[in-house]
Amino acid sequence: MKRTNRIFTVLIFIFLYIPMAVLVVASFNTGKNITVFEGFTLRQYAELFRDEDLLALLGNSLLIAVLSTLICVGLGTVAAVGIHNLKPRMRKAVMSLTNIPMTNPDIVTGISLSLLFVFVGSKMMGNDNSLNFGTLLIAHVTFGLPYVILNVMPKLHQMDSSLTDAAMDLGCTPMQSFFKVTLPEIMPGIVTGGIMAFTMSLDDFVISYFVIGFDFVTLPVEIYTYTRKAIPPKIYAMFTLLFLLIFGLMVAMNLMQLRSDRQKRSKRAVSDSKSKRIFKRVCAGLAALALVIGLGSFIGMTRQDKTVLNVYNWGMNIADGSDDTMDIIAEFERQNPDIDVRYSTYDSNEALYSKLKNGGVTVDVIIPSDYMIARMIDEGMLLELNFDNIPNYQYVDEIFKDPNTRTYDPENKYAVPYTWGTVGIIYNTKYVDEADLAQGWGILWDEKYADKILMIDNARDAFGIAQYLLGYSVNTTDHDELLACVEKLKEQKSVVQQYVMDQIYTTMENGEAWLAPYYAGDAMLMMDSNPDLAFYLPQDQGFNLFTDAMCIPSCAQEKEAAERFINFMTDPEISGANMDYICYASPISEAKNYMEEYLAESEVVYPPTEVQAKGTAFNFLPEEVSREMDQLFMEVRSTDTAEGGGTEDVIFLIVLGALAVAGVAFSVSSFVKKVKRKTKK
Amino acid sequence: MSKELIRLRDLVMEFDGERILDSINLYINDHEFLTLLGPSGCGKTTTLRLIGGFLKATSGEVLFDGQEIGDVPPYKRQVNTVFQRYALFPHLDVFDNIAFGLRVAKVPKAEINERVHEMLGIVGLRGYENRRIDALSGGQQQRVAIARALVNRPKVLLLDEPLGALDLRLRKDMQNELKRIQQALGITFVYVTHDQEEALSMSDTVVVMDKGRIQQIGKPEDIYNEPKNAFVADFIGESNILDGVMLEDYKVRFFGRTFQCVDKGFERNEPVDVVIRPEDIDIVPASEGHLVGTVTAITFKGLNYDIIVEFRGFKWLIQSTDHCAVGSTIGIRLNPEDIHIMHKSEYSGMFGDYSSYSAEYDELTEDAGDEEE
Structure with missing residues (x-):
């Protein structure tokens, strides 16, 4: 029984830590492709440390996390003490109120905070630039605070209430008794709450996204915008470091706890208190430093001659x-x-x-x-x-x-x-017969290449392809034409391997798929890493020519x-x-x-003028049309075909299976423990 | 005797409209060992906390050395407290716990060392300086709590049921220990307990409380021998309490007979409560008895037998070293000094009847068992 128990534990750990392991391995990979490990390198790390912008973003994230944690810890502890001293019925009511921000969906919190800040800032204070560092900090404090309160409350509850009486009896003012007795007692709760608030703040995207201004951006919000290209491997390196940092912090904390316990049990209380005092001073110093930097950068931001x-x-x-x-x-x-x-x-x-x-x-x-x-x-x-x-x-x-x-x-x-660019077909010359390109967009429906075709996962572009193929205008608002496109797109499902955006890079580069519609600029990058790839514009049927303008x-x-x-x-x-x-x-x-x-001579990036002239631009569609288009595309994606969606199903099943195993393992182990406890009695 | 140190004048305490203390008047002398005794909820701990400064009275005064201290916070009072569950600081070791008060008072380090070690000697915990609190037994924690309070050399030490959590044997030892420490240091002790034996054996003065009122104040012997009402008579030791009529001085009538007694000063034919302690009753052959009854139960108690005897439907408890068979008919004799007469009070008729003796007895032992855990 013990052995099976242990095996389950190991399985759960593997399940929990495999994603991190993959990330760490990827950060040392020479190749850009995640699926193949080509060799060991530290280049990503070197690049990371050369990228000042990225480090600055990381600095921003850490700064906001440290500052918000400090504020949460201070406010949260005081609040918890206050709530604890309320009458029981009142206490319950206040506790459920403070818990709401935690259970509230992030998106609701984010939007409501954003509305509040904009209202207060623009309408009441006449400040158009009301979303800034300050509002971000307030938001992070808002969602971090309940974690501190929630962790401190039980510690206060467990504490013998006569301890504070005893301290006052021995000459402490209420303030002294709080610092000398209550605080050391509830410290474990404060630390856990603080760590939770810190990690929540460090990786928060949803709430930050809504309350962030332009003057101060955090790492998660920035990374979310990296969707136009594949995530650069130096990000893997940064995440690896971040993971190791937090992992190291936790291990160090546990070790410290263990050591101080052991030292207390042995009789070297004097040296123990000395090392503890040093540790305390270091912590206080770091906190003060973060505070100073935070205030400094805040003041620096608000006062600028430029x-x-x-x-x-x-x-x-x-x-x-x-x-x-x-x-x-x-x-x-x-x-x-x-x-x-x-x-x-x-x-x-x-x-x-x-x-x-x-x-x-x-x-x-x-x-x-x-x-x-x-x-x-x-x-x-x-x-x-x-x-x-x-x-x-x-x-x-x-x-x-x-x-x-x-x-x-x-x-x-x-x-x-x-910039400007086109949407065309990227294909692998090793597998695709160039004669078949004569079908234009139709090649993406060709049975010959079934299961090797990727389709763009974006309603407007996908409909555009169908519209070019069927000879409709890409700016049509005609309902019947849209329905005809849907039929066409559904027809395609049986040959499509996956609907993708960013994943197109790896799948095309390593030859898992042979054909895909995508943007010319990205095609260039892919062709750079796999010379077998080529780009084709179906000029007879037409293609999208898009412009981004300032x-x-x-x-x-x-x-x-x-x-x-x-x-x-x-x-x-x-x-x-x-x-x-x-x-x-x-x-x-x-x-x-x-x-x-x-680049200058590439016909992919710069098609000849006569070809360029055949491209058409997407115009703005009335909202109801674009919404209908989104819905219809969803319908296309969700229709079942016999062959379609294989890999996703497999992944889903694996995840489900792993969760089931974990669940069973957990219940078995707790059941075993219960039985053991009973037999002991 | 020594001078008065603390006086409580007309103290009233109300919580949410409920009266916890009802005009308490009490004075405590210097060097005195005074015990507040009563069942739980009687207000004894509240009284103690008012002296300690942890509560503020609804009305009334607390005087210390003649000074009104009702508004003085606990940390400015010259009293220290030993709390019910000791309230030792878990994050500090034995030495740091005891040194706590001295450090707050910014006493020089060398003196702290000296005084803490002296105190460790007094409570017999030398060598335990660096122990963690949770590595101590209950008795040791108790000693640390006492040392932590006494090291500050308070004028008064308040003790809130300090022995409640100890087992019987340890409790007896600590009772002696506390008395010894009190006498050695000459400090005033105000002691709260619900254990009447503890109160009688340790105190100079016992204050019996119930329902937020003081029922009786006196020396332990007086409290035992001359209870003022049925509550005190019942709470302190065992008592048979009967309805009687005081015919005239030294003459009381109950159970249809007139008895000689030593009490006087009652009105003629005043209805009274008659207290007869179980151990004062002499068992005699039925023919020689003032009263004749039937034995309904007998329990061996070690020192003596608890014998329940029925007299005309009313059951008495008699403690005797002689065995009587259940069902046998016995007589009893009452000497004038065995009979104690009390005025009628709100407690009359509530105590002193052993008709439901066995059930009550079980209940009592159960309670005692709980406390010893």
């Missing part, structure tokens, strides 16, 4: 100095020493839209896609640009100023193109500085350097002179 320019861009959509590229922001700040750029990122056009709509933020430059620009113009969310301040606009190719292609802003008033939203406060930034980004040299990193096409032909040759 103009603060808030730039809001897609994640990983600007050259940042890594991989020998130019650090564009740093270069801009060098050339414009009076401007301090605060750069933050979003993961989708819709996220950008809702962030601006919710208010409470000021942002000066945004870079939405074409259809979103159209919507924002329609809703009066953008300011007209003063092109006198953007002389470099002259370098932008004429085709991007032509009202026929520039359907999103035909009057050339609101936007300066940043705009100034109506909440901007530094319009002139924003226009200087836009002008800077439109400089051919800068644009070229930027493209080296993001691999999309520049709307400025001259920029090609400044980018790496393979």
